[in-house]
Amino acid sequence: MKLIDLAGLQALFDALRRRDYQIVGPVQRDGAIVYDCVESVAELPAGWTDRQAPGSYRLLRRADDAVFGYAVGPHSWKRYLFPPRQTLFSVQRQADGGLNFMPEPIDAPKRAFIGVRACELAAIGVQDRVFAGGEHVDAAYAARREAVLLVAVNCAVAADTCFCSSMGTGPAVSGGHDLALTELIDAAGHCFLVEAGSAIGAQMLDELPGQPATEDDVAAASAQSQRVAAGQTRRIDAAAVPALLMRNLEHPRWDEVAERCLSCANCTLACPTCFCSSNQEVTDLAGAAHRERHWDSCFNVEFSHLGHGSVRGSVKARYRQWLTHKLATWHDQFGQSGCVGCGRCITWCPVGIDITEEVAAIAASDPEGTP
């Protein structure tokens, strides 16, 4: 472990650029902290923090210049690993009436993600399992994943909407990273504890100017993580929730939440693990066609269209599908929860639906629950 300063962090950026990595990191734009290409440490959102609540997100100025002093924003890394639009193949109609199907070459640029939180590392792991961990591997996803370097950050603050602690995914980074940073900022100074999580991370760490970390530094970082965990007020009983939801598929709470839910699909767009997609055939007048795959959402009514109509025609059915998939049936399909406790669905829901509250409401009047 090393201790580096802001100049050291810039040195990390430079080392990445020397290795031809496109750097993607947090920037402040349009009142939120989003992910975009960055080249220098100066572009990071120094001195900003966020205040999040159901249906509410605000940036506030900090008293210091911490560059990672906020929780997660509306973007997640899935937009880079699982792009909103991809061309799958193109088709050419031939003179003799034949069809020529041509696969699309994979676009997998080398990218370094800066500031990946523990919940986001977990979310990447969840999508790894969906797209590359089964019998059918999405080759494009696997290529993009292989080409990415992950520079994680241990959270120094949690938003009120965070509940990674109860989902077992954070706030401390525990694996899956190439490098992990913990920002330590106080009256005495501003530095980052850096540790490697992989061979390539270790190589890069060697190149960075800095001092060996002391026991006090490590203790400070650890104490910070514990404070962040202890400060989280929202929770879901992750072990009990799958069975709870699946034995309450006709609970009146689903009707109640359906009265508030707009079926706008914001939660599925913001969620870092939602993976549903759809295909679209695109044709041009010159006789060429291609198939595009784009993000879709189970909240769209035509998502479940079949013959006579949609299987899930009501908002109640679609909300129930989303939540039971995320928290329950995902376990049957992939051996883990689909939720990483990042709280984005709570913050970005325009009517402020809070899944932790919905689960608690069902649990409170669950016929089989302990009172």
Place this chain on the structure above:
Amino acid sequence: MTLRELVESQRFCEGLAAGQCDGLAACATEKTFTPGDYLLRQHASADAFYLVLEGQVQIKLALPGQGIVTLETIGPDEAVGWSWFQPPYRCQFDARAVTPVRVLAFDAGMLRALMERDPAVGYAVLKTLVATLSERVQSCRLQVLDVYAPPGEPR
């Protein structure tokens, strides 16, 4: 199997005493029909209650201008007719044998009188009748639902 044994083996005899089964057997005869024979005729007096033992019976209705249409096929272990139970005791449809048919035929008047005299027998027979009716209603509902209709066709 004797007639008595045949009657005793029917569902409605379950739980009845020997004497009560005797009473039912007294109302029954075993009958056969050849293909084309009518078991029941629309508008005729509903004099019999049939339990099919073998063969197929069809419930038919004459539709003016369209000929005779079959509404339902009834097979072994199924009952034919319930108009015998309700005044004015008149059949609503034709019931016709399609194949050679063998039935247990119960004289409606004798059966009604027995059921009035002995409520336990009445209840047992009614249970069978209700089960039959409920199965027919369920089948009818599925037929009405027109589950094989093309999507988009107005219901």
Place this chain on the structure above:
Amino acid sequence: MSAFAEPTLPAPYRIVARRQDTADVFTWTVEPLGEPAPTFLPGQFNMLYAYGIGEVPVSISSDPAGGPLLHTLRAVGSVTRPMAALQVGEVIGLRGPYGSAWPLAEAEGGDLVIVAGGLGLAPLRPAILGTLARRAQFGRLCVLYGTRGPAEVLFADQLAAWRARGDIEVRVTVDRATPDWTGEVGVVTRLIGRAGFDPARTTAFVCGPEIMMRFAGEALLQRGVPAARIHLSLERNMKCAVGYCGHCQLGPHFICRDGPVLAWSRLAGLLEVAEL
């Protein structure tokens, strides 16, 4: 690792024959232009693509042992209606086969009851042919078919030929008869009580509209067929057919991958919940 984005690329196939089965159901015989068609198991489906229009899952309705590759489709929507207008000689895209198969091997040694409704006879036809190819390995074989009316009976010649063999009980019923219909009348579930099979040693394959499958399953259970030996073929909206687009889910199951053939015991509690 493949350098291309879509390993499940369609391949070009030519429509070499087309038969109109009923007013809105038709069967294509297709042949690959390139590599020979992969073998398939009864119950599996292919994704068929019409240039510039779209792609749909279609049951394979031919003999799994070999011979011409058949697909039976119903013209119901924005993709299948234009497909109904395609002529013999035109080229489509095909990828597959996908999905789980009717468990024929599990059914050997006992009786097999096939309950089909409407277009549901199409994905069951390969299973029936597969059974006939090894007839001696099975006990009683019952094919129970129900459809809307006499004009909608699918594969009528085939059903008659099977009945004529003498070693299969074939019963056909219609919901609504016309005056010239001499067959059985009533819902297909009623045939279950009449067919000659021993529930204790029976496996059942059921395919048709979902509500018909539910009632048929209940009737089979009531007759004593074990829940683990009743198999349904389900249908859901499909886009990728390989379990990553999310559209075809029913509870924990991806119908494209864990289905379309699923045992009743695995569906317990799911089919009864409205809009699941």
